[in-house]
Amino acid sequence: MSYIQVRNVWQQYDEHVVLEGLNLDIAEGEFCTMVGASGCGKSTFLRLLLGQERPSRGQILLNGQPLAAEPDPSRGVVFQRYSVFPHLSVLDNVAIGLELSKAPLLGRLLGLRKREAREQAASLLTQVGLGHALNQYPAQLSGGMQQRLAIAQALIMKPKVLLLDEPFGALDPGIRKDMHALLVELWQQTGLTVFMVTHDLSEGFSLGTRLLVFDKTRIDPHAPQAYGSRVTYDLPLNARRQSASTASLQLQTGH
Template sequence: MIVVNNVWKEYGDQIVLERVSLTIEDRAFVALVGPSGCGKTTFLKLLLGEERATQGTIVLDGKPLAPEPGPDRGVVFQRYSVFPHLTVLGNVLLGKEFEASRFRARLVGAARRDAIEEARGLIAEVGLAGSEDKYPAQLSGGMQQRLALAQALIMQPRVLLLDEPFGALDPGIRAEIHVLMKRLWNETNLTVVMVTHDMREAFTLGTRVIAFERPRNRPDERERYGASLSRDIDIWPPRRAGVLDPDSPDRDGPIHEVGASRDDPAPSPQGDPA
């Protein structure tokens, strides 16, 4: 569980976030939406530990959030965060190697064999079996994003943070990645927080959709007032990790429109396509 209590984030005289409080249940899949520049990515960086809150607290599983990124939190960005000089297998192995030897980043003997076996299994899980010896430049965009997911999941994080990870993909590839993401969320012990500008994506994947908005957004107010939470929408019928989505094509019967809120989705703040 993640508990965010009265968090503010300021950069000098500019207030980016103010009075942000929410609780994210264990194994939830929370989608964050809102206009560009309203602080969604800043909030994700606070959860990652890349940024520190100016005031307020963030607690993970009853303990204050570590002040820097750690293996309990994985992250996938829109720009493929993989190392171009390493193969697919090398990219996925890297986290294990740094865990074993922070300075040499090298596993040896039985530990290396076990890590390679685990990495190969995860590579197969994300649909990249047979590509272990390829370099990122030899992969399509969708394949690179699958690799980035494997790279984040190899450390078995408690929280997976996604910063518009599928925004650059073609619609067909994005749909395939959505199916993969649902399966990974259902089959692993993950709490997911995702920033997206795609409302359909938010309602397709999320268990909750949370909107950020600046209540005062005139040019002379943008630095003096930050964004806060304006809407918190539970998906209806509820989605739960490990329970087959009633809209899933894996079920018998017709496929229904994916993802709906208890009420019709409200328009995004400020008229932005969110």
């Protein structure tokens, strides 16, 4: 059985159809890059996967179960605009995710539990190359470092699915290359199932194990919003990289 099943999903806002008849089967550990013209529904599809929105029609299943109606720790997300807390240090930006999940009433942990959460956050920050910046604040970091922080925020909850919406679009080419290498390394280590929206076709081809192209197949000039986008091309990529991720996943699960 596929890990994620998308069954005849439509998304419509009043008379505006954004997605129509979307059907996909995604295996666990796949890295799906998504490309297409602006406004063709890529980010809308990410919001459906995250649980920020529910489909107008159809269903999305995660591991055989209906997708939770609201965002939960099983799905991490990274946006193009850095979703960090400017008033918190780098370490606290990551540790707060653990504190809020384990102490939802107080929002803070105490004693040994707090120390363990901060040690876990520090370890992850070292893994993403921010071990030297634990006590700095986001405003003191470069754009690439802030995006590393955002990725650490998403990964600290150990999600099963990572959703990326143009995460490197605002970065310089050299920094983007470094971030590509970091993302692939983290994906191979964790066995995450990844969905990444990008406007850079070369980025889509080089990073993913599967390229999904979104486009409208039907257009009515008299009613331009009457039809939505579908996945018009579904291309397998980087089979060797997929095998590495699958091997990592099997080691983690003991299969």
